[in-house]
Amino acid sequence: MLKLNGTIFMPSVLTLIGIPGLESVQFWIGIPFGAMYIIALFGISVLLVIIKTERSLHEPMYLFLAMLGATDIVLSTCILPKMLGIFWFHLPQIYFDACLLHMWLIHTLQCIESGILLAMALDRYVAICDPLRHATMFTHQLVIQIGVGVTLRTALLAAPFIILLKCRLKFYRTTVVSHSYCEHMAIVKLAAEDVRINKIYGLFVAFSILGFDVIFITLSYIQIFITVFNLPQKEARFKAFNTCIAHICVFLEFYLLGFFSFFTHRFGFHIPTYIHILLSNLYLLVPPLFNPIV
Template structure:
């Protein structure tokens, strides 16, 4: 019995650290590649923080649509901060090691903020549906208490959905020779594939999380816009139709910016195993870095109140 126990202890292996990778094949250019990455991270953090500050400081923006926009900006800040430290450490200092537990923590927050972003986009589609289909009851339906509850439900759902994932990974036996990851951050599917064990439970649970969060959200967003279009087509005046649809343009662009890369990442992991590692890395960076960069740009351009407040804040900072 003692002999069996010692064998089990010896055979079970968890790496003390994983080795992160920047852009495979372009290691010699990491210093130059870091410049656009640093620029994108700066734009993402500055732009989203300005939106949060604009909504907080301006009483005219204390409306459901802008509260949800603040939630989107917060999730973008969280998503950016989840990948920034390890990505820049790999590109700047060629420091590629991340502790096993630190890797699981990064992976947890990375996926939590992704699910939060998806849920906020769904909440924003509901906001647009109520505003267009029943404008007279808009303020009565989306009260501050309702918005707070929606926000709490979004965070709770994301946290509970992802909470088991690190523990499911910790129970696995890993291969001593497979500690090199495919990205400069820890991704669930990437870490899972480094195990020398049966990962069926991890695959099934990962699929359940994707379908019950991002998958369900995308279907409900499509349903909400089907109902919105049905309502808009019922408006008598073409001018009213254009005005109603124009209030949805920013949200539609934000949905496309988030979900197109999500679909790309899913397709790459399922069917793109034969593709070069550089392609996998680029698609993952587009998924995690581009939406936080583009969302504040989209809303600053399309939303005049947000644009005016941000310009005022920047002018005060300049003086």
């Protein structure tokens, strides 16, 4: 690393400090985080095995659930080993390029989850509002195409994160990242140059993917509830509502935690930093823990 005028030119290594302000208790914080990961891994693995072996579950609703579970496992595995390495073994260093890849994977997987949740909402919309066409519309081929499309949409939109950081920002005030994983804004804040384009692009991706998905999920469920409440048979209403309530819990758990963490990180300047970091960690670890249960 070359230091010029108090700045660092293109650092090769970054240091993740974990949870600033709670360094003395990070070892103990790592214990529940590790337990959450193990429980989530076990629960999702059982869920995936059941869906794979039980032929009656080879339907779009359960296939989307399997996709969500697989994404949860990959996302948790992306962040937790390094996080526990910081908390338990005092291994905070990470190569700059590895950190960028780490950041891209995390944000890509988060947005893939959002896309899968949108697909689940659309599946329930067709199944309840137009049941006669559901089997012909939501074929296994369409499910695969949706999975590929959601992945490509997110991967392509998240790729400029790396390009803007790697090619545009050359000088950094410090190499110490006040976070427990490679989060986009945490790295951008290290730069000693104009970062407005990076921040604007981050907001664009957040609202063009998550905002778009939330709007259409909300519209889908508004129409679903209108249809359910107009059903003539009480048993049919109860069955349709029962099918959707678990999905709604998953949606709320993912988006409420996500938007709360997003807005407090960017606008909650009076909130202590360790609260921001804990919320970010919980946002990534809580959904994989509770999704199999829900």
